[in-house]
Amino acid sequence: MTSMPKPFIDKHLPKNKLGLTVRNYEGSMSTLCAGCGHDSVTAALVQAFWELSLAPESAAKVSGIGCSSKTTAYFMGQSHGINCVHGRMPSVATGANAVNGDLHYIGISGDGDSLSIGFGQFAHAIRRNLNMLYILENNGVYGLTKGQFSAAADIGSTTKKGVPNEQTPIDPCIQALTLGAGFVARAFSGDKSQLVPLVKAALMHKGFALIDVISPCVTFNDHAGSTKSYAHTYKYYHPLVHTDFVAHAEEITGEYADDGAMRVTLHDGGELRLRKTDTDYDPRDKAQAIETLMMNGGDGEIRTGLLYLNEDMPDMHAANKLPQKPLNQLPYEALNPGKAALASLQKRYR
Amino acid sequence: MKDLVETASEVRVNDFVLKIANVNGTGSASANGLLMKAIFRMGVPVVGKNLFPSNIQGLPTWYEIRLTKDAYMARSGTAEFMVAMNAETYKQDLAEVSPGGFLLYDSTWPRPDLHTREDVTAIGVPLARMCNEAFENARTRVLMKNMAYVGAVAGLTGLDVEVIKELVTEMFGTKEHLITANMKAINIGLDYVREHFPDPLPLKVERMDATAGHIMIDGNTAAALGCVYAGATFGAWYPITPSTSLMDGFKSFCEKFRVDKETGEKNFCIVQGEDELASVGMAIGAGWNGARAFTPTSGPGISLMSEFIGFAYYGEVPVVLFDVQRAGPSTGLPTRTQQCDLTLAAYASHGDTKHILVFPANPKECFEMAVQSFDLAERFQTPVFFMTDLDIGMNDWMVPEFEWDDSYQPDRGKLLNKDELEAIEKFYRYEDKDGDGITYRTLPGVHPKGAYFTRGSGHNWKGGYTEDADEYKEVVDRLVRKWKSAADAVPGPVVRRCDAPASRAIISVGGCDGAVIEAMDQLAAKGVNLNYLRVRGFPFNTEVEAFIAEHDEVFVVEQNRDAQLRTLLVNETDAPKDKLVPVLDYAGMAANPKFIVEGITAYLDTLGDAA
Numbered sequence A: 001m002t003s004m005p006k007p008f009i010d011k012h013l014p015k016n017k018l019g020l021t022v023r024n025y026e027g028s029m030s031t032l033c034a035g036c037g038h039d040s041v042t043a044a045l046v047q048a049f050w051e052l053s054l055a056p057e058s059a060a061k062v063s064g065i066g067c068s069s070k071t072t073a074y075f076m077g078q079s080h081g082i083n084c085v086h087g088r089m090p091s092v093a094t095g096a097n098a099v100n101g102d103l104h105y106i107g108i109s110g111d112g113d114s115l116s117i118g119f120g121q122f123a124h125a126i127r128r129n130l131n132m133l134y135i136l137e138n139n140g141v142y143g144l145t146k147g148q149f150s151a152a153a154d155i156g157s158t159t160k161k162g163v164p165n166e167q168t169p170i171d172p173c174i175q176a177l178t179l180g181a182g183f184v185a186r187a188f189s190g191d192k193s194q195l196v197p198l199v200k201a202a203l204m205h206k207g208f209a210l211i212d213v214i215s216p217c218v219t220f221n222d223h224a225g226s227t228k229s230y231a232h233t234y235k236y237y238h239p240l241v242h243t244d245f246v247a248h249a250e251e252i253t254g255e256y257a258d259d260g261a262m263r264v265t266l267h268d269g270g271e272l273r274l275r276k277t278d279t280d281y282d283p284r285d286k287a288q289a290i291e292t293l294m295m296n297g298g299d300g301e302i303r304t305g306l307l308y309l310n311e312d313m314p315d316m317h318a319a320n321k322l323p324q325k326p327l328n329q330l331p332y333e334a335l336n337p338g339k340a341a342l343a344s345l346q347k348r349y350r
Numbered sequence B: 001m002k003d004l005v006e007t008a009s010e011v012r013v014n015d016f017v018l019k020i021a022n023v024n025g026t027g028s029a030s031a032n033g034l035l036m037k038a039i040f041r042m043g044v045p046v047v048g049k050n051l052f053p054s055n056i057q058g059l060p061t062w063y064e065i066r067l068t069k070d071a072y073m074a075r076s077g078t079a080e081f082m083v084a085m086n087a088e089t090y091k092q093d094l095a096e097v098s099p100g101g102f103l104l105y106d107s108t109w110p111r112p113d114l115h116t117r118e119d120v121t122a123i124g125v126p127l128a129r130m131c132n133e134a135f136e137n138a139r140t141r142v143l144m145k146n147m148a149y150v151g152a153v154a155g156l157t158g159l160d161v162e163v164i165k166e167l168v169t170e171m172f173g174t175k176e177h178l179i180t181a182n183m184k185a186i187n188i189g190l191d192y193v194r195e196h197f198p199d200p201l202p203l204k205v206e207r208m209d210a211t212a213g214h215i216m217i218d219g220n221t222a223a224a225l226g227c228v229y230a231g232a233t234f235g236a237w238y239p240i241t242p243s244t245s246l247m248d249g250f251k252s253f254c255e256k257f258r259v260d261k262e263t264g265e266k267n268f269c270i271v272q273g274e275d276e277l278a279s280v281g282m283a284i285g286a287g288w289n290g291a292r293a294f295t296p297t298s299g300p301g302i303s304l305m306s307e308f309i310g311f312a313y314y315g316e317v318p319v320v321l322f323d324v325q326r327a328g329p330s331t332g333l334p335t336r337t338q339q340c341d342l343t344l345a346a347y348a349s350h351g352d353t354k355h356i357l358v359f360p361a362n363p364k365e366c367f368e369m370a371v372q373s374f375d376l377a378e379r380f381q382t383p384v385f386f387m388t389d390l391d392i393g394m395n396d397w398m399v400p401e402f403e404w405d406d407s408y409q410p411d412r413g414k415l416l417n418k419d420e421l422e423a424i425e426k427f428y429r430y431e432d433k434d435g436d437g438i439t440y441r442t443l444p445g446v447h448p449k450g451a452y453f454t455r456g457s458g459h460n461w462k463g464g465y466t467e468d469a470d471e472y473k474e475v476v477d478r479l480v481r482k483w484k485s486a487a488d489a490v491p492g493p494v495v496r497r498c499d500a501p502a503s504r505a506i507i508s509v510g511g512c513d514g515a516v517i518e519a520m521d522q523l524a525a526k527g528v529n530l531n532y533l534r535v536r537g538f539p540f541n542t543e544v545e546a547f548i549a550e551h552d553e554v555f556v557v558e559q560n561r562d563a564q565l566r567t568l569l570v571n572e573t574d575a576p577k578d579k580l581v582p583v584l585d586y587a588g589m590a591a592n593p594k595f596i597v598e599g600i601t602a603y604l605d606t607l608g609d610a611a
């Protein structure tokens, strides 16, 4: 089986600032199961990047291994992508990013990929405040290896055959908060209206931006005993903060109603407008965010939205004093000390 | 007190081994380095070996300085002059002294035990007592004791104190008080031996002129410098002896050469990974994105990197791995040297994988081959293994000064730029346009036409996902063709022929070089004539196979138990297996000619008349 390009019909579709239609942001045809949450995430990504008028060559897609990690092949087919080894996407992203910070790094991972085999790399990429969008497509299982529990499975959530998980789950958002991520969000593949602005904001956030997307696995984890099923997620879905993302140009011309939203200008452009649906929740209060997630709100509801934002932390580039011009574009002359320097340097070894 | 000269067998000028036994963590390294440098400055060729434990403080260390007027580059394995500064190892140290040799010890406390060998002269110098009287603070006293034995050794062997002073002055620069204190300690030792042992030892250091145009440098520093000159901008690593000093070196050279004076911006990025998996992943990410990237490690790290190495091989991502080899797994012998990762590196990872390897033999080759490694990695779009070891990497070697040709330009390989992409109709990442197995590469961010998706095994020549057997085979068959074609691009072998015609030969690799050359001389003196080829790259250059064919028997000399170089020769050339006779040393010490001479002699003896 080879990958299939999608039929290309875009005559009457609206164009973005680059003159591209939404079809230009698609990739090859998905080979995931019909109804898989991951495909909805792909659709949201396509929408978001089209709306942002992201130039295809300005993005680099990185992923590990899993059904989720395959997603990078299904959007932005005109961008470079690398589908590396299981759980190790963050390291590849780190190296790539270090040598060219001008690109937008879009990382896609799964709960198995990020929270088990790749837990260390996930953690350390956050600690380095790697400037990237990190989407964790979370279905509570290993889809690609046919439904084993992942480390994100809740206690009591069952397999298809009714066997409950008894181990404590790892919550990627809590982890990210304690490890110092500046942008931590949770979303649901079934709510595109929430996911699209979050993706746009996360991409424009300078630093590590995690979106943990509950993305049900219809084949292995969408049954009655599962806490990562569509039905369960719809039932307990509880948006905490409503996020709008406004590109700068629109803001200048666009309507500006005083809707009580919190406005945040992002380093890489655009403005975030956050409206709390729970009045006492403050997305700038890390302790509150952690407490809310740890206590599950006390009611088992799945709290979503931009849970925490701190846009003032130096990213890896700043911390390493990397040059304005990407390292991979520096001319050799700027890197090589030359013959004379070598001769004089060697005096110390005489 | 015995008359020193009386007990000595012969006078040896610039031809003996000075071995210093210390406790680690006592600051002896700079004293020992000073001794070696002073000898080198006097124009006498030296070989220095540091034998140290995997420990920070309190365990025994030894430092060997071989003065070799004939400029041999290996250990001799003997010790004519022992400076025994570690009471814990006195017994062993005394036993090791060559007959007719000398042992200097701290006679602050009486040590009758050290006077028990008739054929060894023990020289007592009350180092601790004199330093305690001369210096105030406890730490200073310990440090200065080291300098005091430097002075004593100088006085006994004729090492020029003016040269030592010159070095001390360079070492401490403007810190006048340190120069004074160190020279004071040196003179304490010197004056004591001058007074108590006025007759010089038969082990003498005399000025020569055999080190001009040479430097003393370790291989890790040299390789690091090579990375800088190659234009490497990205390095990721996880600390592991004996590779750590490679990244330390890269960092310090970059701080010197690559920081913008005005803005403070750094034209390099070093990331300390969370482990070796991450480190190689980062280097691969950077290589994929077009930077010259590397990771220094040792065998345990290569083991961990294994999966990623296969990925880079199949995805055709350039990256350079420095394997500073050390003995065995985890604890035990991590500070001992071996050439034990040859087969590991040659076929690292799962699936069908074969890699390009380079084998430097000394720091000069480390510098040069580091640069070549990056060229090879980009030209062949694949991981390249730089196979060095603890002995080469961490010991200071006397080598000819490094040279640089300012006309050098990095070989970026088949890398399409924006204009080239603009001009072509359609780009396929793995299309073998030129029929040489090497395809064209593009970088993210350059042109939408250049976009492709990098995957492991499951891709076809267009870069598309595939599970089709024929498409897969097409890719892997090309990969092995590409690998084979590197045989003539890797550094070629070095051949040394003996004066007489020889039907037998030695093939060796890396840091065995000096020991092989010395062994050849010793064997020639016994009438055993051998030619010698040193392999410097893998896949093997065609010359290697021809060399084997030319001889009736070839001794394969290497430092591991399993004859790994021999395994590679058997695997990758048409050489008949029984023609390749293993000569092995895997004790973890830098090679000395003894195992080679003994191994070959023993083999020839078994042949008896048939030889």
Ligand SMILES: Cc1ncc(C[n+]2csc(CCOP(=O)(O)OP(=O)(O)O)c2C)c(N)n1
Residues within 6 Å of the ligand: A065, A066, A067, A068, A069, A086, A109, A110, A111, A112, A113, A114, A137, A139, A141, A142, A143, A144, A145, A150, A217, B307
């Ligand atoms: C080193 C290694 N071990 C195991 C696997 C097998 N494997 C492939 S995907 C996967 C789990 C993926 O789970 P997740 O990241 O949650 O992705 P999902 O399929 O659920 O989207 C495993 C264990 C592998 N590819 N590599």
Ligand code: SF4
Residues within 6 Å of the ligand: A031, A032, A033, A035, A036, A037, A038, A067, A068, A139, A143, A144, A216, A217, A218, A219, A220
């Ligand atoms: S197995 Fe599950 S995660 Fe994988 S594609 Fe099917 S539904 Fe999606």
Ligand SMILES: [Mg+2]
Residues within 6 Å of the ligand: A066, A068, A110, A111, A112, A137, A138, A139, A140, A141, A142, A143, A150
């Ligand atoms: Mg999963």
